Amino acid sequence: MGHSLRLALCATVAATSALQIPFLNSPSRTHDQVAVQPSEKPLINSTAIQEAISGDRLLRRAEKLYEIAKLGQEEYNHPTRVIGSAGHAGTLNYIYEELLKLGDYYDISNQSFPAVSGKVFESRLVIGNDVPTSAAPMGLTPATKNKEPVHGDLVLVKNEGCQSTDYPTDVAGSIAFIKRGTCPFGTKSENAGRAGAIAAIVYNDEKEGVSGTLGTPSPYHVATFGLSGDEAEPVIKKLKQTKRVDAIAYIDAEVGSILTVNIVAQTTGGDPENVVMLGAHSDSVDAGPGINDDGSGSLSLLEVASQLTGFSVNNAVRFAWWAGEEEGLLGSDYYVATLPEDENQKIRLFMDYDMMGSPNFAYQIYNATNAINPNGSEELRDLYIDWYDEQKLNYTFIPFDGRSDYDGFIRNGIPGGGIATGAEGIKTKKEQEQFGGKAGDWYDPCYHQLCDDVGNVNVTAWVVNTKLIAHSVATYAKSFKGFPKRTTSVVSEAYVEETKYHGPRLFV
CATH class of the missing domain: 3.50.30.30 (Glucose Oxidase; domain 1)
Known part of the structure; x- marks a missing residue:
């Protein structure tokens, strides 16, 4: 398993930049890394796992990720973790090595797939x-x-x-x-x-x-x-x-295919017929290091996965780190499209965590309802509402419009939802009253830019939302009582008709 991932990562680098990354040779597990069997651990407890979330630990991970992004400098002249770059290969290696440290608590697998990548070097349009x-x-x-x-x-x-x-x-x-x-x-x-x-x-x-x-x-x-x-x-x-009306158009661009990798880790304990699944994307845009987008979500998942090892679970928990989200949800789409029907049915819900610490944040919940989305999406939405209410924190709803990796799951009948803190959207005056920050500015003024570095993450928002991620995992890892059973892999046409995004860009 480890060997196959290392081959995939090496192929990713070889296919794009031909750079050699020294730490791609991940160590195998040693005997002293074997985890205590899940049955010997206390049953997952939401309060306990939330208390284990630390801003200092998250920041240390962010600093490490930024150093990894610098591996992309030779090819891109600045830090980046875009798919095909040395920075992204290093990101995959870091996630994998951190999971290896957790011993036998997780089964770790990878999924290599061809991905389309495009670069625009220069462009100009003159009309009249x-x-x-x-x-x-x-x-x-x-x-x-x-x-x-x-x-x-x-x-x-x-x-x-x-x-x-x-x-x-x-x-x-x-x-x-x-x-x-x-x-x-x-x-x-x-x-x-x-x-x-x-x-x-x-x-x-x-x-x-x-x-x-x-x-x-x-x-x-x-x-x-x-x-x-x-x-x-x-x-x-x-x-x-x-x-x-005459015009002059000029674009210098390249479109090509590369090999990249999704990383998936599932608990060895818990019922594998009832899977709690959550994901974040491991890649950035080529313009910058992507520490908030979506380093924050990726690292939140990694920290929750680490803290979960202190507990046993009744239902299996599956963490995923998707590649190619910024190119159009490539990794998550590929994963869901290749799932056999019986494996699709085992996933009770999918939770998407993309941009957890925007500097001008709002606590945003995807407004996923059962009327348009697979049955259970609304119950997940309400879990987030209840948690913010319990914490006496304000929240707001945002459209469930295909902008992140939940899209492929919804289109294949799997209930889904998630939270975010905002991208290039404009904070309103009401939201300034609710969350602080500055009305009239983007939620993340460094969205898809070089300045999306460690200093771009609001640690308060990041910790709050990582605790909520931990709560969502703990809730469903313990029980699906009251949560709708899976019935179909067909999504309503209403979702398809209303969805104009496929990832961060419009496609319609």
């Missing part, structure tokens, strides 16, 4: 005489031809560009101007490419910009930008008046 400030390359976009600027007229696409018939013949050799709508951005880009467009711009149907992804690469994808509704409006007006 203007350079739109909201223009942003789509995730996983290909480059413009020969990685050079391309020039052409904008051609307004009919409807929302979801059908090949929406593209007029004069889009060939031109730049397709497409309204955001009901189908994925990747479909629009592919249709534009098939119609002969040299590039595409997807403009928002609302004032804001579009931070989207094309998703699974297609040979027909063309270089694609997102554009805000505000900046698109005068362009649309001119095009509808049959006036000519």
Whole structure:
């Protein structure tokens, strides 16, 4: 088991940067590391495991993770733990070695899978005489031809560009101007490419910009930008008046496939037919070290997993560290998609913990209801509500909209939910009254940036939420009394229709 993971990690490094990481050679267990058998330990107790959570221990882990992120400097010129980097390989190794220290309390496994990774090195969009400030390359976009600027007229696409018939013949050799709508951005880009467009711009149907992804690469994808509704409006007006609008598009980008790894650890004790599952993502974006996003969640899981070894459990607990979340939930999607039906049914619920310590935090609960989500999601939501109430802490609800690794579980009928502390969203005046901080600023001003380092984590929020993670594990590891039984692996169409995100980027 250890040998296979080391091979996978080495392959990850070899496939991307060819760097050699000295501590990839993880030690095997020694005899003095064998844990006390779970049956000899007291039954899990929520209060006791919460009391074991320490801010000092979490901070030491964060400092270690930042040092690991520095392994990415040689290739990226700054610390990063993006998939395929030495920093991410080091992160996987650190998680694995920390789990090994816990002896035989856990069965540790890994899941290697191919992942798509994209980089945009430079981009520029000029429309007429203007350079739109909201223009942003789509995730996983290909480059413009020969990685050079391309020039052409904008051609307004009919409807929302979801059908090949929406593209007029004069889009060939031109730049397709497409309204955001009901189908994925990747479909629009592919249709534009098939119609002969040299590039595409997807403009928002609302004032804001579009931070989207094309998703699974297609040979027909063309270089694609997102554009805000505000900046698109005068362009649309001119095009509808049959006036000519020319543009220059330039993207220097690469899209490729790498090998990466999910790490999964399940208690050897507890009923394996009734599994409590929770996860966090092990990767960062390429722009920075990702100590809050999602180093905080990954390290919270690692600390709870460590403290859980002091107890026995009635139900098996399964911890997971997903790779490729920032590229579009790749690791969690792959994991759930490859689960046999009988294994799917064993997972009673999945809890997602992504960004636990944002500096301008709010205590956020995913508003997962049974009306739209698999039965049991609402009961999990209510567990979080009850805990915050017991602690006399304020909380707020946020959309359950596919932005993190719970999405694949929900789509495959597994109840889910989670908590967060906020990303690029704006804190309201009411939330300032509830949680402190500064209204009008992002919850995490360093979201997806180089400054997401150790100093970017609010330790108070991180400790509070790690205690809540411990409580969620303790509750269900002890009993599923009153929690709905699994019935189906089919999710309601309402969730699918309402979900516009697939990870941190919009895909529709």
